[in-house]
Amino acid sequence: MRDVYVIGVGITSFSRLEYPLVEIAAYPSVVAMKDAGITKVDHLFVANMGSARANHQTGLASALIDHLSLTPAGAETIENGPASGASAIKCGYLGIASGLYDTVMVTGAERMREADNLEATDIVASLSHPFAEAIYGITLPGLAGMFTRLYMQKYGVTSRHLGMVAVKNHENAMLNPFAHLHERITLEGILDSSDANTNNPLVADPLRFYDLCPVSDGGASLILASAEVAKKLGKPLIKLAGMGQSTDTHCVHEREDPTDLLAVRRAAEQAYKMAQIKASDVNVAELHDAFTILEIAESEEVGFFKKGEGHLALEQGLTKLDGKIPINPSGGLKAKGHPVGATGVGQAHEIVLQLRGDAGKRQVPNAKIGLTCNFGGFGNNVVCLIFKREE
């Protein structure tokens, strides 16, 4: 397999964007090409989940390739629910590693807020099992609520720990100009109001408003290239050094222990093996905190902390920007936002900035190796990526 490098990145604000979906996809694509210093690519993979329903549009990849005047390059849309972004990066990797392409653009985009809130929730719920989950009215927040309750019972996680994830990630997002939520929150502020029906109401017991990511629009783009192309550019070399992917039972209730995120563990192990590193070599990570509990659980499953001890590490501040292993310096899905198809590409965007030393006020010092964990379904299809800065 040929080595694969990231030679360009681009992103939009994650927020409510009043532009057509194809524009939301085009902007970061152009930024990424400019960043790479190239004007064409051999292929395009688009990551998107909801356009058929939220935007009444299919064939988005064909629309984008034309909008960017990059025809006759080929293009496809990759869908793997909330992990569509990392899956599209993986497909881009395959294109270059195989030798068929020398440059591939991977653009994730979603305009979920063109749908109303109920429709958006329903689009995401369509990821669950049609006859064993969705038909009973379960939503992703509903699954996350039950998962959180089990985690609390088994490992002693409390609402206070969940709040710590939110506070940390909101704090990080204050330093990220592209983040959806620029709102500093305090543990006292969100916990004090937890019993009243004020600004932190219950959504899916025990999850409250500040435990959930926002519904965001947004786009993010990476340009991948062969070593030959990348080495000509004279910029820091960021290698896509490891990838792992694992599926798990479609239904959450079929798992022997639902608190066990097997797919995350397997995906991370594969990625470490491919990159020839161990978890302790990672300097910075973007984990998929669509719900606060997921950051804690994933920080254990990817091997940063022992199972059941992620919340203790959090208490000790180990995952803060100046901690031992900073998690979600971008603000994470929780505060940077979660435009579904763009999320995994946005995670990679943040890691590339960190490894380049271009992350501004949220820069993790001396970051050389970064990991992303993009979580599809409720943990039924997970993709982990490892990026390495080469000297």
Place this chain on the structure above:
Amino acid sequence: MRDVYVIGVGITSFSRLEYPLVEIAAYPSVVAMKDAGITKVDHLFVANMGSARANHQTGLASALIDHLSLTPAGAETIENGPASGASAIKCGYLGIASGLYDTVMVTGAERMREADNLEATDIVASLSHPFAEAIYGITLPGLAGMFTRLYMQKYGVTSRHLGMVAVKNHENAMLNPFAHLHERITLEGILDSSDANTNNPLVADPLRFYDLCPVSDGGASLILASAEVAKKLGKPLIKLAGMGQSTDTHCVHEREDPTDLLAVRRAAEQAYKMAQIKASDVNVAELHDAFTILEIAESEEVGFFKKGEGHLALEQGLTKLDGKIPINPSGGLKAKGHPVGATGVGQAHEIVLQLRGDAGKRQVPNAKIGLTCNFGGFGNNVVCLIFKREE
């Protein structure tokens, strides 16, 4: 790049199928695994376009991998409109050619008829440009009607020629037990009724009912593998020898000459180059005849006949089962059916049967090289594949 072989194929009837989408996808997948003699795969790519709207389901790849008990293998859905199938095969190729996977299942499935007719037409229309085409009410049959009119004016194609495509493909479908339409039609029968509002009414002038493919449900599956895996099986070796893909302007009206299907021409040229053959080496082809005119136009653009002479070749019977270059022995989209995401995989399924000599009564004698043309949007994203039987 490593060589890639097809080691197993499976298909459902293309028709109206009263099963959940995941079952429609699972059946041909199991048949293909059985055909290959394997019980697991390294990865799954699913081709589907309409599930989010027609079936209220996303994350179909995660659902299928679990349904088949193939976890923890990774899985993604590939969407490229009506060319999703060939695009998914291309992604499977990349996976094996790169060396990351040794076996990949590619399953296309669509259950379009869970939606009503208007919704199905609208889902397909969502492929067109949102602001320059769809907003004006254009549908794919509408675009095809205008394209046909231009083709008639420029090249002397008549309704009689269109009818010949339908008659030939219905005839072929009579020999295909999995075809949607088992209805023998005659040129006289459909032309006699063309002026009355009887059984062949106008749909989009000059296209009449028998010029359009049906709306079908269905699934098809291929198992791709490395040479090492394929050569152990002791079966006829069918190599995926060439691939080509090209995009064109998203809007049909932006093309300098809308009768010129540039993307088809470029995709075919790339595929021939990669397979190191020329058009005249092809023994059998499955072309994307969603509308009768497309079989004629594509037969020219892929290089079987000179531009503007496809209808003359048709008159001479050159594209019949016993002709010089048999086109759509399966019945084509016109009569075999068009379950959108499954179509491109179904085309490949037919070519593999032909090259193996397993096509029964519709067998093309001595077929060694076969081509598929899978046409996305209205020609804005086209994928051509070439399969070769190795001795």
